[in-house]
Amino acid sequence: MEAFNVRICVVAACLFLASQATGYTMDDLCKQWSGTGYIGNPSNCRGWGYCKNQQTVKWGTCGDELVFNAQTGSCEYATTTPCSTSAVQTCSAIKSPIYVANLLNCTEYAHCDGQGKIAYGDCGVGGVFSESTTSCKWGPACPQDNICRFMPSNIFVGDPNKCGNYINCINGYGTSTACTESPSIYYNAATGKCQSTNPCTGGNTNSGDSQFTVGQISEEACNTEDFDAAEALTVDGETVDYKYVSDSETCYGYYYCAKAGALGYWNQCPTGTQFNSKLGKCVSPASFVCTHNRCGNVNSKFMAVEGCLSYTICSSGATASCPSTSKYYDEVNNICTNTIPKYTICSST
Numbered sequence: 175m176e177a178f179n180v181r182i183c184v185v186a187a188c189l190f191l192a193s194q195a196t197g198y199t200m201d202d203l204c205k206q207w208s209g210t211g212y213i214g215n216p217s218n219c220r221g222w223g224y225c226k227n228q229q230t231v232k233w234g235t236c237g238d239e240l241v242f243n244a245q246t247g248s249c250e251y252a253t254t255t256p257c258s259t260s261a262v263q264t265c266s267a268i269k270s271p272i273y274v275a276n277l278l279n280c281t282e283y284a285h286c287d288g289q290g291k292i293a294y295g296d297c298g299v300g301g302v303f304s305e306s307t308t309s310c311k312w313g314p315a316c317p318q319d320n321i322c323r324f325m326p327s328n329i330f331v332g333d334p335n336k337c338g339n340y341i342n343c344i345n346g347y348g349t350s351t352a353c354t355e356s357p358s359i360y361y362n363a364a365t366g367k368c369q370s371t372n373p374c375t376g377g378n379t380n381s382g383d384s385q386f387t388v389g390q391i392s393e394e395a396c397n398t399e400d401f402d403a404a405e406a407l408t409v410d411g412e413t414v415d416y417k418y419v420s421d422s423e424t425c426y427g428y429y430y431c432a433k434a435g436a437l438g439y440w441n442q443c444p445t446g447t448q449f450n451s452k453l454g455k456c457v458s459p460a461s462f463v464c465t466h467n468r469c470g471n472v473n474s475k476f477m478a479v480e481g482c483l484s485y486t487i488c489s490s491g492a493t494a495s496c497p498s499t500s501k502y503y504d505e506v507n508n509i510c511t512n513t514i515p516k517y518t519i520c521s522s523t
């Protein structure tokens with residue numbers, strides 16, 4: 175009985191953490207930005223901060239009936255501007271109908287009727303809502319869980335989840351990107367430039383196993399056998415000569431191979447995705463079975479074990495199970511459930 179309760183608490187605690195709109199503070203944001211200017215406060219949509227030399231040097235709150243718009247860096251009327259931290263707050267003030275993300279549950283979206291009411295819709299199993307396109311997408315990464323939501327538009331910042339990568343923030347969104355101009359393959363958040371020496375000093379654990387660095391060269395990776403076995407790639411409908419070959423050690427790393435026998439250059443999938451060698455693409459980890467450490471390159475505390483009857487606790491590598499009343503672990507929604515989730519990782523035995 176004791177153990178049973180503990181497991182429920184573990185999952186409940188992780189639900190709580192996962193449901194935070196973001197876990198970032200203004201200091202976390204400023205640390206990633208080499209520039210100077212206003213940012214939004216991730217815990218209060220009326221709040222703002224001012225970054226300089228990678229630190230929050232000033233902060234404050236917009237006046238009554240105003241919210242801070244981080245993309246424009248100004249206080250704007252809540253009757254026309256969504257609150258970046260709460261759908262409920264947006265709907266209570268906004269005067270025209272609008273769809274916004276439910277920041278407490280990325281599977282859901284909220285519809286404000288423009289007259290103070292809120293209604294929720296849902297993207298279905300495995301879906302996440304994207305506020306920028308007001309559409310549902312395949313998860314698991316939540317598009318809104320992005321520091322760009324609180325940063326000005328058209329700037330470059332470091333990726334807080336993957337030191338050495340950068341994000342180009344545009345209108346509140348951006349994806350983690352690696353510097354590719356060899357040898358300058360590391361982004362330095364302090365200078366806002368790519369450089370050849372690694373500026374990252376420990377403390378960055380989300381990328382999981384890190385035996386590889388972006389741009390690392392392998393003489394073996396593109397051997398004829400593996401190259402021929404790799405999926406042919408098409409770009410704009412045309413088959414291209416190069417292929418991506420799995421690194422065979424991580425779930426998220428692959429080698430770029432110009433042709434069979436060429437030098438392989440290691441690269442990694444965007445955060446939240448993993449490399450499916452059968453497709454030659456980075457995809458949702460739940461959509462295929464990777465037999466290496468599935469905790470790599472995802473910001474998840476738990477990842478399902480094939481079949482979804484147990485899950486891996488990513489911090490320790492230990493395996494745990496859901497309570498017998500809801501025995502399946504759904505890694506996309508981070509819940510224990512009594513119906514087997516429809517992801518490939520769950521359906522295979």
Ligand SMILES: *[C@@H]1O[C@H](CO)[C@@H](O)[C@H](O)[C@H]1NC(C)=O
Nearest residue numbers: 189279280281282296507509
């Ligand atoms: C999120 O919303 C979906 C759809 O309404 C629901 O099935 C799911 O249980 C919710 N997840 C959490 C963590 O509350």
